[in-house]
Amino acid sequence: MSKKEAKLQNRKDFWERNQQTNGYLLERKVGDIVWRVVRALLLFGLCFLILLPLINKLSASLKAEEDLFDATVVNLPKNWTLGNYSLAATMYQYGKGVFSSAWISLLISVLQVASATLVGYGFARFNFPLKKFWFGCVVLLIIVPPQLIMAPLHLYFTSFDIFGIFEAINGHRLNLKNSILPYLMIGGTCMGLKNGLYIYLLRQFFRGIPKELEEAAYVDGCGNFKTFIRIMLPDAKAMITSCFLFSFVWQWTDKFYTDLFLPRDMTLISRELTKTESLLRQVTAQIYNIEPSKVQVSVARLNQITATGTLMAIAPLLIIYLFAQKGFVESLSQTGIKM
Amino acid sequence: MKKTKNKHRNLRRRNAIAGYLFILPFIIGFLVFLLKPLFESLQMSLHKVTVATGKGGRGFSLEPIKTWKESNYYKALFVETEFKNRLMETLPDMAIQIPAVLVFSFFIALILNQEFKGRGFVRAIFFIPVILSSGVIVGLDTNNSLMGGMKDMIAEAGDSINISATLETILRATGIGNKILEPVFEIINGVDKIVLASGIQIVIFISGLQTVTPSMYEAAKVEGCTAWESFWKITFPLVSSMILVNLVYTVVDFLMRTDNRVMEIITQYSSATGMKYDIGAAMAWTYFGIVAVVLAILAAIISKKVYYYE
Known part of the structure; x- marks a missing residue:
């Protein structure tokens, strides 16, 4: 029997079976198909909505300057150019920016996730007095806006001291304003950007791992710490990766914590992006050899360069994300969060 | 009987200590980098603040408001x-x-x-x-x-x-x-x-x-x-x-x-x-x-x- 015949047979069966069920089968089949179509349309629309800003930016970044003032050009440029990219690359010091953004984000997110993993594990697997109270503190950490504490923290780090030790040695307190140390301390003690969320997610994950696994390790003579390293960490690899990716992305685009804790003269992508206007002014002034204050930059041009810069800034993230996406999505789906 | 009870208590205590060791980073961070600044910012909001720049960085002084x-x-x-x-x-x-x-x-x-x-x-x-x-x-x-x-x-x-x-x-x-x-x-x-x-x-x-x-x-x-x-x-x-x-x-x-x-x-x-x-x-x-x-x-x-x- 060929495939075609089998299909025909199947179809015949379908009508017979449909009659047997008084039309219920047909009803369900039609409903199913209608839902599929609706779902496909809906998802297509939403995906388009998400991608639209990116597409708009891409089209803007590929236009030559004269296309911006041509009313007949909407999405597809008349004069294609990559000039905006090379201009943005020099203007934003792209290479330098990506490099320092990358190592800062990497360092901070490793610290943040490492400490959050320890703490999350501690909350999930041990019973100790005042546990509920401390977990309440984690929730507090999640909901306290950083703006609330930024002024005192800033002042604290400009005259930094631990129990008067440095004052005794140096005669004065330390000004850590131009070092990355404060940020490392904050990251290492779970107080960094959205760190409460990572603790929460990791705690939920560790709660879901069966107790028997841990008990077996104890019986075999593993201590608390060894169990954590040997048994729990490999299991949590996926969840840790996702937290790491979140942390990396958020750190990459962050300006608030960056401005507060990192040295002013550090070239970071997120910082450069917000300076677009003055940078563009400078570059144009250099090209035409006039004073920066006299340069007139049109809004359209400014937006075009901003769009180009944004695309260039998120490009490394998109690449990382495309590679990690598979493990990332699946790992999140395995989390099994329970309150 | 007494011995097993003791052992049990011992285990619980060890468990508690291990738990605290694991969440220690958070406790330190919470006290130093969250609670303290929170308290200070509350104080700031209730006082008149003057920031003074001196040797060894900035400090601030608070004046009460009536x-x-x-x-x-x-x-x-x-x-x-x-x-x-x-x-x-x-x-x-x-x-x-x-x-x-x-x-x-x-x-x-x-x-x-x-x-x-x-x-x-x-x-x-x-x-x-x-x-x-x-x-x-x-x-x-x-x-x-x-x-x-x-x-x-x-x-x-x-x-x-x-x-x-x-x-x-x-x-x-x-x-x-x-x-x-x-x-x-x-x-x-x-x-x-x-x-x-x-x-x-x-x-x-x-x-x-x-x-x-x-x-x-x-x-x-x-x-x-x-x-x-x-x-x-x-x-x-x-x-x-x-x-x-x-x-x-x-x-x-x-x-x-x-x-x-x-x-x-x-x-x-x-x-x-x-x-x-x-x-x-x-x-x-x-x-x-x-x-x-x-x-x-x-x-x-x-x-x-x-x-x-x-």
Whole structure:
């Protein structure tokens, strides 16, 4: 029997079976198909909505300057150019920016996730007095806006001291304003950007791992710490990766914590992006050899360069994300969060 | 007998010590970098702050304030009109956006949890908002309105018809409950905002949905449940704890994003260039107080309905 015949047979069966069920089968089949179509349309629309800003930016970044003032050009440029990219690359010091953004984000997110993993594990697997109270503190950490504490923290780090030790040695307190140390301390003690969320997610994950696994390790003579390293960490690899990716992305685009804790003269992508206007002014002034204050930059041009810069800034993230996406999505789906 | 009891107690104590060792980083950080600054900023908001730059960095001195009229809270709320105006703008906006984000992300998570071709690809796209709605990128996007403006002009010149605008005019003309429909229009016009704001929420909902075992749906189906019924009787209760998490996250995210206009003004006041730390702190505390009350009320209502499966 060929495939075609089998299909025909199947179809015949379908009508017979449909009659047997008084039309219920047909009803369900039609409903199913209608839902599929609706779902496909809906998802297509939403995906388009998400991608639209990116597409708009891409089209803007590929236009030559004269296309911006041509009313007949909407999405597809008349004069294609990559000039905006090379201009943005020099203007934003792209290479330098990506490099320092990358190592800062990497360092901070490793610290943040490492400490959050320890703490999350501690909350999930041990019973100790005042546990509920401390977990309440984690929730507090999640909901306290950083703006609330930024002024005192800033002042604290400009005259930094631990129990008067440095004052005794140096005669004065330390000004850590131009070092990355404060940020490392904050990251290492779970107080960094959205760190409460990572603790929460990791705690939920560790709660879901069966107790028997841990008990077996104890019986075999593993201590608390060894169990954590040997048994729990490999299991949590996926969840840790996702937290790491979140942390990396958020750190990459962050300006608030960056401005507060990192040295002013550090070239970071997120910082450069917000300076677009003055940078563009400078570059144009250099090209035409006039004073920066006299340069007139049109809004359209400014937006075009901003769009180009944004695309260039998120490009490394998109690449990382495309590679990690598979493990990332699946790992999140395995989390099994329970309150 | 006594020995085993002792041993048991010993084990418990060791467990407690190990637990504390694991959460030690958090405790240190919490006390030094959260509680202490929180307390200081509360103090700042209640005093007049003068910042002095001396050897070894900056310090500040506090002067007590006696009358209500001179207090920072009074200044923040009634003198600095900008803050009050922005607050009044943001809060109603929040009341509309947050339910919309929750419902939308739940719905999308339900769809993305189904089996269909290209699911991985679609899921990947739905993660892009996580990048696009973070940090400086958000602020840049709102600045970038010129492109949109130009398109609108072209659309107007071309006499093309905008479906949602037409629908809006028709509905308005019928005059049925303009007040009720107002939020609906707002949501529809700002749908891209909602999509961008619900990246993480979708992830959290999907992970919640995945914990529901398929056998439950099978059992319900055998018993004659329709899809609608099994959604309300199985899916919804089992994911209800996720709703609480997402609610907290959405509220916090909405209030702390860099393009939030209240946050902008607070940052401006309490940054090193603003130098009005005391008024900034009072603003921040007012804002935080309102948010905490809103969150507490919502969480209290929702946590009563949350079903715990264990």
